[in-house]
Amino acid sequence: MAQEHSEIKVRVSGVLVREARLLTMLHRRQGRQYHVLPGGGLELQESMPDCLRREFKEETTLQVEPGRLLAVIETIPTRITTYWRDNRHIVELVYWIDEASGHAREVAALSVPAWVEIEKLRSLHLYPRVNEWLARGLTGGFGPEPAYFVLPVEPVGAPDPLSFWPEDRLV
Numbered sequence: 366m367a368q369e370h371s372e373i374k375v376r377v378s379g380v381l382v383r384e385a386r387l388l389t390m391l392h393r394r395q396g397r398q399y400h401v402l403p404g405g406g407l408e409l410q411e412s413m414p415d416c417l418r419r420e421f422k423e424e425t426t427l428q429v430e431p432g433r434l435l436a437v438i439e440t441i442p443t444r445i446t447t448y449w450r451d452n453r454h455i456v457e458l459v460y461w462i463d464e465a466s467g468h469a470r471e472v473a474a475l476s477v478p479a480w481v482e483i484e485k486l487r488s489l490h491l492y493p494r495v496n497e498w499l500a501r502g503l504t505g506g507f508g509p510e511p512a513y514f515v516l517p518v519e520p521v522g523a524p525d526p527l528s529f530w531p532e533d534r535l536v
Contacts, residue, residue: 371445371452377416378404380435381427381462382503387486388469390424391479399490400479402459417460425469425478432463435502436512438493446520457493461507 379402381388389400405420407413414431421429436459445452469478481489486500493516502508 373454375407376457377413378402379462386480428466429462430464432461434511435459438514440516443517
C-alpha cells in the first residue's frame with residue numbers, strides 16, 4: 366500500500382440540541398451542500414474535550430462543555446489512490462454537549478451553523494451518514510455504551526479539493 370499519500374485523521378465533534386433542533390455545520394461548495402456535526406481535527410498536545418471546545422468556538426462562537434462519548438465513527442477509503450484527499454482514514458469521536466452558552470454565529474461563508482429539526486434528520490445530507498442512529502438517539506435516547514461505526518468510502522480521485530462531495534462517496 367502506498368503510505369506516502371495517506372493520512373489518519375482524528376476528528377472530534379459534538380451533538381448539541383436546543384428546542385428539538387440539532388446544531389450542524391452546513392458546508393456549501395459549487396452549488397452543492399452537506400451537513401457535518403460541529404467539530405474538527407485534533408491538534409498535537411490537545412485533549413479531545415479541549416479540541417471540541419476550540420472547534421465550537423472557532424466555527425460557531427459558542428462556549429461548550431463536552432459530556433459523554435456517544436460514538437466512534439471510522440470512515441475508511443476502500444482503496445488507495447494518488448490523490449491525497451482520497452486516502453484519509455478518519456476516526457471521529459462524537460460527544461454529547463452538556464452545556465453551551467452564547468448564540469451560534471456564522472464565522473466562515475463556506476461553513477455556517479444550521480439548526481436542523483430532529484424529525485428532518487433522516488433525510489438530511491449528513492456526513493458521515495449516521496442519520497438513523499442520530500435520529501433514534503435524539504428521540505429515544507442513546508445507549509449506555511458508545512456506538513461504533515465503520516463506513517467504507519469510495520475514492521473519487523479528483524485533483525480539485527472542491528470536487529470532494531462526501532455524500533456521493535459512501536459505498
